Amino acid sequence: MKSLSAFTLLFIFLNFLNADVSFITESEYASQLYHSPRGIGCFKCHGEKGEGKLIATYKDKGEKKYFSPPAINELDYKSFDAAMKKRQKGMPRYFLTQQEIKTLYVYLHPEEGINAN
Numbered sequence: 650m651k652s653l654s655a656f657t658l659l660f661i662f663l664n665f666l667n668a669d670v671s672f673i674t675e676s677e678y679a680s681q682l683y684h685s686p687r688g689i690g691c692f693k694c695h696g697e698k699g700e701g702k703l704i705a706t707y708k709d710k711g712e713k714k715y716f717s718p719p720a721i722n723e724l725d726y727k728s729f730d731a732a733m734k735k736r737q738k739g740m741p742r743y744f745l746t747q748q749e750i751k752t753l754y755v756y757l758h759p760e761e762g763i764n765a766n
């Protein structure tokens with residue numbers, strides 16, 4: 650009897666641990682993907698909310714230049730999707746799944762909710 654209850658307690662404890670680590674909301678997942686998409690986080694170049702960012706200014710043949718990745722939170726889903734599938738100058742190539750692209754879009758458009766397409 651005594652060992653059975655210890656086992657039961659252990660079982661409950663393990664379940665508790667499991668529930669604790671596996672529960673993550675859709676928006677937490679989206680935020681994680683935006684910050685760490687198997688490569689450099691998008692936020693480092695496009696800003697925390699995709700608003701765009703001035704990273705550096707430099708001179709090229711005496712002319713002042715900017716490395717300022719554009720805002721990406723104003724593209725509609727179709728343009729965002731198409732842009733993610735082609736090479737962008739100055740941006741690493743990511744090989745994201747369709748679901749991941751959609752998740753990133755949702756992160757950049759919290760007002761549209763998770764059912765955006």
Ligand code: HEC
Binds near residue numbers: 689729740
């Ligand atoms: C090292 C910096 C850098 C990182 C990291 C980066 N990008 Fe970019 N991205 C750029 C630059 C620079 C451009 C503009 C390319 C151009 O003007 O030709 C761009 C362009 C884009 C565009 C097209 C914008 C448009 O108006 O057509 C999208 C969409 C985009 N990035 C999304 C992302 C997402 C999502 C991530 C993360 C998975 C990401 N980028 C990570 C630098 C970056």
